[in-house]
Amino acid sequence: MxxxxxxxxxxxxxxxxxxxxxxxxxxxxxDFSAQAAAVTEFDVNGLKVILKRRPSAPTVAGGLFIRGGARNIDEKNAGIENLMLASAIDAGANMPRSVVRRELARLGSGISSGSSNDYSAVSLAATQGNFDRVWDIFAEVVLNPAFTQSDVDLNRQRILTGLREAGASPESALEEMQEHIIFAGHPYSNDVTGTAANIMRFTPADLRAYHKNVMQTSRLLLVFVGDIDPARLKSKIAATFGKLPRGDYKDKALPxxxxxxxxxxxxxxxxxxxxxxxxxxxxxxxxxxxxxxxxxxxxxxxxxxxxxxxxxxxxxxxxxxxxxxxxxxxxxxxxxxxxxxxxxxxxxxxxxxxxxxxxxxxxxxxxxxxxxxxxxxxxxxxxxxxxxxxxxxxxxxxxxxxxxxxxxxxxxxxxxxxxxxxxxxxxxxxxxxxxxxxxxxxxxxxx
CATH class of the missing domain: 3.30.830.10 (Metalloenzyme, LuxS/M16 peptidase-like)
Structure with missing residues (x-):
């Protein structure tokens, strides 16, 4: 005792x-059930959308999520999804980088991207009053990215710098070694950040081809939280992301x-x-x-x-x-x-x-x-x-x-x-x- x-x-x-x-x-x-009741879900041409409404919230946050993560890549193209998204959000074909940066700064808003072992995402954050304009920028850069050589090169150098620094500190060396050991022979062994050799090799054409392949509604998920009317959001999605091909993506079970x-x-x-x-x-x-x-x-x-x-x-x-x-x-x-x-x-x-x-x-x-x-x-x-x-x-x-x-x-x-x-x-x-x-x-x- x-x-x-x-x-x-x-x-x-x-x-x-x-x-x-x-x-x-x-x-x-x-009341947890009350929180769940604030969530609406709907489908637009095979694209699932989740919206949690927060009445009177001054901001809106959202994200486009790409299913698959490390399962989408192998050792030959590891890092391509991460580089593709980082380069995509810099500029659209009809919206140069300078315009994107100026508008987001003026609106006090942001668009960012990231990749993980299980999925990747492009996220946005905006004030309620500026959501419509930020949505237009978000849709343009995600659906119709420019992939200019200069944007790709800039993001390439940022990623390469990170890769060169990986393992420099004892903490990062420990993390790198542990992942190599634990993930050996597993899909997670495909580093979503990529290898230096891969990142150096990818061209704008490679990124465009990969972008076309993953932009299928069956691969995607949209999630938003804020004071947005569901019908209004659905209309915006139908006019943009809802026009993407449906595809036939199915999640593969991980070992x-x-x-x-x-x-x-x-x-x-x-x-x-x-x-x-x-x-x-x-x-x-x-x-x-x-x-x-x-x-x-x-x-x-x-x-x-x-x-x-x-x-x-x-x-x-x-x-x-x-x-x-x-x-x-x-x-x-x-x-x-x-x-x-x-x-x-x-x-x-x-x-x-x-x-x-x-x-x-x-x-x-x-x-x-x-x-x-x-x-x-x-x-x-x-x-x-x-x-x-x-x-x-x-x-x-x-x-x-x-x-x-x-x-x-x-x-x-x-x-x-x-x-x-x-x-x-x-x-x-x-x-x-x-x-x-x-x-x-x-x-x-x-x-």
Whole structure:
């Protein structure tokens, strides 16, 4: 009994300040169903559109999402979608770059692009009064991009600069190594940013051909949040994106990642501290285990901070986190001069989650703190666009974004223990630092 009380007390103490500070600023919606009722969905020639209406909101945010992500590319054309979108938004065939930049600056608005393993996006942000003009610019550059040589070259150089800098810092080197290990043989191994060789090779003609291929309504999703009349938005889409060919795109199921056994990979560097990350499997957004694993990861983050940073002062910023990918992972991470002790302590916290059953009060505290952070992160229209799109594309449908909140609140202690045992094992470690100082039996214990 004493051990269990100590375990609970450690979590409560660590949470007290964080929970108190966060709850001061939180503004929780009371009725999740009311939020879902504010969402309208409709179809325009095979193009699905999701609109969440926010009455009296001063801004409008939106995005065009391209399905597929890393599944759309291979090693020969990795990076083409990212470069295509970055170059497209610079100018339209009937709207030069100078006009696009001047108009967006005058309107206090923005259009940007980005790519991830699961999908790519072109996003817009505008004030309510300027939405019509920003929509015209958005439609022009996305549907009828100029792809001038100068625009392509400028974006090429920006991407190449980023690629050259990748791996320069210990943190980026760790991330690069870990992705290479975890994603080996998987579609995620196709880097959506691309390789230097590919980025150097792509021409404006290549980008035009790729653009034509992906601009099919079956590949696309439009999401908007703001005070927009659905009929008005539908009319705008029908006159622009609704004229695209439908195509016959179908999502391909992604294979699982390999977590059949624990591993340790090291990049030797002479550094004042070792940089460490251990990755393990995690459920995806539409998996029933997702809610419990989210809460379990939050508890783990609290424990490792308390034990590694506060009690033992082994690291300034130890952590535990969980991604939100279609094929998902979670991780523990730390930078420390004593890698063996820090990792040993972190693994002990996982064992506690696997062997101890928390009481309901502790779970309620963790869930409330986690939801407070979630609410704060969803205050803007742009954040809500991203959340609706993520759940629609890889989370089983946008309605699940509201079920998530309910699901987290309903997590039970036995579910925390179950997911800790199911997922927090066979950890694949990557280290940038002093290989000779590492005790491999701590990182990869014998079974």
């Amino acid at each position: 004493k051990i269990k009380m100590t375990f609970a007390a450690r979590i409560s103490i660590a949470l007290f300040v964080l929970f108190t500070l966060a709850s001061i600023h939180a503004q929780k919606p009371d 699982p990642l390999d977590f059949s056994k624990g591993t340790l990979n090291v990049t030797q560097r002479v550094l004042p501290t070792n940089y460490i990350q251990g990755v393990f499997a995690a459920p995806s957004l539409n998996d029933p285990d997702y809610f419990a694993m989210r809460v379990a990861t939050s508890i783990l983050a609290t424990l490792v901070n308390q034990e590694v940073r506060v009690r033992r002062q082994l690291s300034y910023a130890p952590g535990a986190d969980m991604d939100s990918n279609a094929v998902n992972t979670a991780n523990i991470s730390v930078s420390t001069t004593d890698a063996n002790q820090a990792v040993s302590v972190m693994l002990d916290q996982i064992k506690l989650l696997q062997t101890r059953t928390l009481n309901n009060e502790i779970i309620d505290e963790i869930a409330s703190f986690f939801l407070t952070k979630y609410y704060l992160g969803q205050e803007t229209s742009a954040a809500q666009v991203g959340e609706l799109a993520r759940y629609e594309l890889i989370g089983g449908g946008w309605r699940n974004s509201f079920e998530f909140l309910k699901g987290v609140r309903e997590v039970k202690p036995e579910q925390i223990q179950a997911v800790a045992n199911k997922y927090m094992k066979n950890i694949r470690f990557a280290v940038v630092g002093d290989e000779k100082s590492l005790d491999r039996t701590i990182f990869v214990p014998a079974e």
